[in-house]
Amino acid sequence: MKIEGGLVVNDMQKRSDLVIYNAQGEKIILAEFKAPHVKITSKTFEQISTYNTKHRIPYLLVSNGIEHHFCKIDFDNGTFEFIEDIPNYIRET
Template identity: 65%
Template sequence: MFTPIQLNLPPYPAKLTKENETVFIFDELRKKRLVLTPEEWVRQHWIHYLHQQKKYPKSLMKTEGSLKLNTLQKRSDLLIYNSLGKKIILAEFKAPNVKITQAVFEQIANYNTIHQIPLLLVSNGLEHFYCKISFDSHSYEFLKELPDYDVS
């Protein structure tokens, strides 16, 4: 059983429940209880942070978005859209004990060959990386901070 740990994100009042020996966390986006795993703990903190601190509307966030990579069916951890329905952020979350390595960046880069999203977020809850992609110049740059939601 996973015991929640303090992340490098603001704490929030997570709705945790226990049934037998299984702990559940309430997912505000899907409006249902999910088994509390280390990766889900990170994802739920990010959803709360993006909504409360960065002002991204929950209605524009989608978890577990399906995509087809070659012949494999994959799921992205979090997709964020703008008000026009265009994908603006692709996020990949790992458990706090999983190091953010080149392989993690390759995973999100592979997903992004399908999505073509300009901002990437990679986090294990302790370390966070933000990357801005320029498809025109085939380049990228790491950002110090993820931008706030732009309502324009």
């Protein structure tokens, strides 16, 4: 895992909250965390999506500790889908 990793997006310094790697060292989950009083909005998803243009990670997690949202990214088709949970095989790798 890498916590608060720096990255440059559109010539601006940013930081992702959490990147999780599998046993092979591949990035598998990008997470964005907000405080419990912060509502998860489309702006939150825009933020993590912007970070993911650099990372290109297949699963996204957005949470404020109360609400948790998971997305699966299909880079080949340029689409995404909300999913109920992170697949078990991701947890085991």
